[in-house]
Structure formats: structure tokens, C-alpha cells
Amino acid sequence: MGEIQNQVVTQHLQMNETEKKLLAAEEEKYGRKLVEMSKDQKYGMCFACGEQNPIGLHLHFFWIPNGVLAFFTPRQEHQSYDGRMHGGLITVLLDEIMGNYIFKKEGVPAYTARIDLRFRTPVMIGSTIRCEGHEVKRKGRLVIMEGVITNPDGTVAAEATSTLMLER
Numbered sequence: 001m002g003e004i005q006n007q008v009v010t011q012h013l014q015m016n017e018t019e020k021k022l023l024a025a026e027e028e029k030y031g032r033k034l035v036e037m038s039k040d041q042k043y044g045m046c047f048a049c050g051e052q053n054p055i056g057l058h059l060h061f062f063w064i065p066n067g068v069l070a071f072f073t074p075r076q077e078h079q080s081y082d083g084r085m086h087g088g089l090i091t092v093l094l095d096e097i098m099g100n101y102i103f104k105k106e107g108v109p110a111y112t113a114r115i116d117l118r119f120r121t122p123v124m125i126g127s128t129i130r131c132e133g134h135e136v137k138r139k140g141r142l143v144i145m146e147g148v149i150t151n152p153d154g155t156v157a158a159e160a161t162s163t164l165m166l167e168r
């Protein structure tokens with residue numbers, strides 16, 4: 001098993017042209033360049049953001065005021081029913097943007113203790129979606145975050161609230 005893992009080599013996926021254009025439009029809106037969150041080599045196998053994970057989503061995250069922004073374009077392998085992105089993977093996107101934001105902001109891992117999610121409209125394969133998360137509340141080590149995924153036509157695809165527990 002370890003041997004097989006060690007043989008896996010992957011190329012980190014960069015943002016595609018559509019994602020870059022959408023990012024540029026956001027930067028226009030904010031009137032400044034958005035800073036990308038650093039990648040932590042220790043977590044290179046993270047399914048959502050890890051650069052070394054051969055089957056990962058290879059997300060890129062950007063700091064926005066009190067929150068985080070990312071884009072994602074689902075591929076054929078991310079399907080559920082024909083042409084639709086799998087809901088479990090939509091959940092991964094929301095879980096990740098909220099969790100990674102707190103991890104990067106605080107410098108300690110934050111574990112998802114609860115996630116409430118509503119799927120409102122389908123996400124279609126090949127369409128670039130916008131993922132945004134914001135911190136809304138703190139109580140001790142507990143952090144409440146909200147996240148939303150928007151389709152290219154502006155409709156909300158999914159929205160979630162999560163409770164994360166910061167590591168001691």
C-alpha cells in the first residue's frame with residue numbers, strides 16, 4: 001500500500017482560463033489583487049486542496065474580507081446523474097472553503113463538527129462555479145462559518161453553515 005502511494009506522481013492543476021477570468025472580475029470589483037492562500041506541504045494529500053493528491057480537486061483559495069473565495073470547474077469524473085456534479089463533492093467544496101479559511105487564519109487545524117447544507121439547484125459538469133465562505137460567529141474554540149456556491153448564471157447551487165472546532 002505504502003509502495004503504491006509512493007509511486008503516485010501527479011501534476012498540480014492550475015486554474016483554468018475561465019476561472020482566471022472570473023478571478024480577474026472579482027479583483028476588478030475589489031479594486032485590488034486578491035492574495036492566494038498559501039499551500040501547506042504537510043497537507044499535500046488533502047483531497048480538496050492538496051497539491052500531491054492524484055485524485056484531488058486541487059483548489060486554489062483567495063482571501064476576501066472576513067472570508068474566502070474559490071472557483072471550481074467540475075469534470076466528467078465528478079458526476080452523479082448524467083451531467084450533474086455529485087452532491088457529496090459539492091459538500092466537499094463547502095466544507096473545505098470554510099475549514100481551510102479558519103485553518104489558514106488561525107494557524108491551527110479546525111475540525112468540522114457539524115455541517116448543514118442545502119442543495120438548491122444542480123451544478124453542471126463543465127460549468128465554473130463560485131465558492132465563497134465567511135466567518136459569522138465565535139464561541140471559545142467553536143467557529144461558525146457560512147458558505148455558498150453560485151452557478152455561472154448567478155443562481156445559488158448550494159449553501160451551508162458549519163461549526164468548526166479549533167484544535168487546542
Ligand SMILES: CCCCCCCCCC(=O)SCCNC(=O)CCNC(=O)[C@H](O)C(C)(C)COP(=O)(O)OP(=O)(O)OC[C@H]1O[C@@H](n2cnc3c(N)ncnc32)[C@H](O)[C@@H]1OP(=O)(O)O
Binds near residue numbers: 098099112113114
Ligand atoms: C490544508 C489542510 C486541510 C484543511 C481542511 C479543512 C476542511 C476540512 C475540515 C474537515 O472536514 S475535518 C474532518 C471531519 N471532522 C472531523 O473529523 C471531526 C470529528 N469530531 C471530533 O474530532 C470532535 O468531535 C471535535 C474535535 C469536533 C470536538 O471534540 P472535543 O473533544 O474537542 O470537544 P467536545 O466534544 O468536548 O465539545 C467541547 C464543547 O463544544 C461543544 N460542541 C462540540 N461540537 C459541537 C457542535 N457541532 N455544535 C455545537 N457545539 C458543539 C460541546 O457541546 C462542548 O461544549 P461545552 O464546553 O459547553 O460542554
